[in-house]
Amino acid sequence: MGRGFNHRHWPQNGSTGANWPPVRVGRVAAHFVSRFRSALLHNGRCRMHRPACPMPAKVTMVSPSPYDDRSSVARFSRGPGAGSQDVRVRLTERGVAIEGVDGEAPLIWPYGALTIAEPLSAQSIDALLSYSYQPGAALFVPDKIFARALMEHAPQLTLRARRMRSARPWFWAAGVAGAVVAGIWLSGFSPANALARMLPDKAREMLGDQVVASMTNGRATCVAPAGTAALDAMTAKLSAAAGTGQRFKVVVANWEVLNAFATPGERIVLTRGLIEAAKSPDEVAGVLAHEMGHGIELHPETGIVRGIGLAAATEIVLGGAGGLANIGLLLTQMSYSREAEREADRHALSILKGAQVSTDGLLSFFDRVAKMEENDGGTGIGVLRSHPQTEERRAVVAAAERYAATPALDAADWEALQSICTVTEGAETVPSAPPSPRPSKPLPGETDT
Ligand SMILES: [Zn+2]
Structure with a gap:
C-alpha cells in the first residue's frame, strides 16, 4: 500500500483539523483513517478510492471562466x-x-x-x-x-x-x-410584461398576423381605396401624436358586431359595426387612440406571454415559433385588467390632445355603448355586454382638460371611411347575418373599448 498516499504530509498545526479524529491505530487502519481525514478536509469531494487527495490549497482561486x-x-x-x-x-x-x-x-x-x-x-x-x-x-x-x-x-x-x-x-x-x-x-x-417587451419586432408582427387571422376568422377586410386612405390619414395623425415611433397598422374587418381590438405587433382591428355605428370621425379616433394605448403598453403581447407561459415566450424570443397553433383558443381566455384599461384610456387622452381631436368622440362612444347595453339588457352582443368599467372610465374622460380641436377627418374623408366596406378583400367564409355565438369569456378588445 502507500502508493501515492502520503499521510506524513498532513500539516500538523491542528488548524486544518488534520489531527481529527484522534486516532491511535495500526498501519493499515491509519491508511484508511488518513484517507477519511482527507475526505473530510476536502468536503467530501475527494473520493476514498482515489490514490491521493491533493493537499488543501491556501486559497481556492476560481479559475477565470x-x-x-x-x-x-x-x-x-x-x-x-x-x-x-x-x-x-x-x-x-x-x-x-x-x-x-x-x-x-x-x-x-x-x-x-x-x-x-x-x-x-x-x-x-x-x-x-x-x-x-x-x-x-x-x-x-x-x-x-x-x-x-x-x-x-x-x-x-x-x-x-x-x-x-x-x-x-x-x-x-x-x-x-x-x-x-x-x-x-x-x-x-411583471415578468410577462418584461418578456413581452423583449420579443423581437418580427415575432410580435408574426403573432399579430396570427391573431388578426384567427380573430377575424374568415371575414373579409374592408379595402375601399378612399376609405383606406382616410383611415391611414387618421392613423398617421394619431401615431404622430403618440410619439412612440410605433407604426400602427389598422384594418377594418367586414364584421357587423361593434368591436375594436389591438393585437401584438401594433396591429389594430376595427369592425364594420363600429365604423357604421359611429356618429363622427372623432368617435372612431377616440377608439383608435385607446387601442393604440394598449399597443404602446404591449398589453396584447403581455396577455399572450401570460397565456403561453414564459418558457414558450422565450422560445419566440429566441426565434422559434412552435407551439402557437392554438393561439386562437388562447385568445378566448384573454381579457385586459381594469388597470390596463385605465392605462389605455390615459394614452388615448394624451394622443387625442396631441392630435387636437376632441375627447367628446370617445365620450359619446362610451355613452353609445352604455345605451346599447341597456337596450340589450346586458346579455347580448360582444362589446355591449356588461361592462363595469364604463361608468368610471367615462367619468375620467369627461373630466379631461378641454382644448381647441378640429374634427379627426373632414366631411369627405369621413364619408369615405364610412363606405370602406363597399369593397372587400379575402375569403368570406362566415355568414354575415347573425353574430357568431359568444365564447364564455370576452375576447381581447371586446371588453376594452
Ligand atoms: Zn381597452
Whole structure:
C-alpha cells in the first residue's frame, strides 16, 4: 500500500483539523483513517478510492471562466413603458455589466442582487434577469455560454440553490417565496410584461398576423381605396401624436358586431359595426387612440406571454415559433385588467390632445355603448355586454382638460371611411347575418373599448 498516499504530509498545526479524529491505530487502519481525514478536509469531494487527495490549497482561486473575455448581445428594458433596446453584456468582477444603454456608461448589476425568472442549470440556454435595486428593469440574454458562466458568479440563481432552499423548512421557503412575490408585485415588475417587451419586432408582427387571422376568422377586410386612405390619414395623425415611433397598422374587418381590438405587433382591428355605428370621425379616433394605448403598453403581447407561459415566450424570443397553433383558443381566455384599461384610456387622452381631436368622440362612444347595453339588457352582443368599467372610465374622460380641436377627418374623408366596406378583400367564409355565438369569456378588445 502507500502508493501515492502520503499521510506524513498532513500539516500538523491542528488548524486544518488534520489531527481529527484522534486516532491511535495500526498501519493499515491509519491508511484508511488518513484517507477519511482527507475526505473530510476536502468536503467530501475527494473520493476514498482515489490514490491521493491533493493537499488543501491556501486559497481556492476560481479559475477565470472561458466566458470572461467575451460579451453577449442582450435585450434590456428599464421597465414597463420604457421599451427595450439591444445591449451588450459582460461578466465582470463587480457584476453583470450592461453596455450601450441609452449611450450611457455601462450599468453594473452586482451578482448578489440579481434575481432570475428561470433558475440556471447546465441545460440553460438563456437568462432573464432582474435586479433588486432597479425594480421593473429586466435583462434578457439569449446565450447559453453566458448563462452557464453566470452560474459560477451567481450561484444563488441556480436550480441547485433553489432546490436547496426548497429543502429547508416549509415556513422558510414559503417566506422567501412570499417575499419574492410581494417584491415583484410591489415593484410593479411583471415578468410577462418584461418578456413581452423583449420579443423581437418580427415575432410580435408574426403573432399579430396570427391573431388578426384567427380573430377575424374568415371575414373579409374592408379595402375601399378612399376609405383606406382616410383611415391611414387618421392613423398617421394619431401615431404622430403618440410619439412612440410605433407604426400602427389598422384594418377594418367586414364584421357587423361593434368591436375594436389591438393585437401584438401594433396591429389594430376595427369592425364594420363600429365604423357604421359611429356618429363622427372623432368617435372612431377616440377608439383608435385607446387601442393604440394598449399597443404602446404591449398589453396584447403581455396577455399572450401570460397565456403561453414564459418558457414558450422565450422560445419566440429566441426565434422559434412552435407551439402557437392554438393561439386562437388562447385568445378566448384573454381579457385586459381594469388597470390596463385605465392605462389605455390615459394614452388615448394624451394622443387625442396631441392630435387636437376632441375627447367628446370617445365620450359619446362610451355613452353609445352604455345605451346599447341597456337596450340589450346586458346579455347580448360582444362589446355591449356588461361592462363595469364604463361608468368610471367615462367619468375620467369627461373630466379631461378641454382644448381647441378640429374634427379627426373632414366631411369627405369621413364619408369615405364610412363606405370602406363597399369593397372587400379575402375569403368570406362566415355568414354575415347573425353574430357568431359568444365564447364564455370576452375576447381581447371586446371588453376594452
Ligand atoms: Zn381597452
